[in-house]
Amino acid sequence: MTTRTGNSKLTTKDVAYVAMYLALFYVLDFLSNALPIFKMPNGGTLGLGTLALLLASYQLGWKLGTLTSILSIVVQFLTGQMYILGFSQFMLDYFFAFAAYGLACLFPDYKYFYSGVLITNIIRFISSTISGVVFYGLNLWGSMAYQAAYMIPTTILGLVLIPLLIKAMGPRFFKAASRK
DSSP, X not given: OEEEXXXXXXXXXXXXXXXXXXXXXXXXHHHHHHSOTTOOTTSOXXXXXXXXXXXXHHHHOHHHHHHHHHHHHHHHHHHTOOOOSSHHHHIIIIIIHHHGXXXXXXXXXXXTEEHHHXXXXXXXXXXXXXXXXXXXXXXXXXXXXXXHHXXXXXXXXXXXXXXXXXXXXXXXXXXXXXXX
């Protein structure tokens, strides 16, 4: 199966990888929501699922990584842990926040420090902080504190585990990241 998307081809292998990362996202997101660790009352929890999105970006490149990240929003409906007040809030808390993870591979890596992990989590933090101020009526510092309660652990988890997972899986598995 080969499907045309613009000038590039989406192969069966690409579809299989996207599906695999979405399945991994589902399992990790389900675990995140089942465990009360860093779970916030109005949404937000330790983002185990973001590990799958970051790996997708580093393996598949930014285009398929972003596609996987956007499709993960649909998967989040299945875990039943979404808080949606309206379209604009959805765009800030979900679309921009999660689509950013697909861009992780575009940022430089320094041996065991993957700057894309940090930058994409900062983008999500900023997007969610703005949402907290605009839609939840929090002041800037209150929204930042709320988001930091789960985003700092999520970021640290990604900064530690992504380099280890990529190293453990080997360069052959992640050769596609050079297609940036």
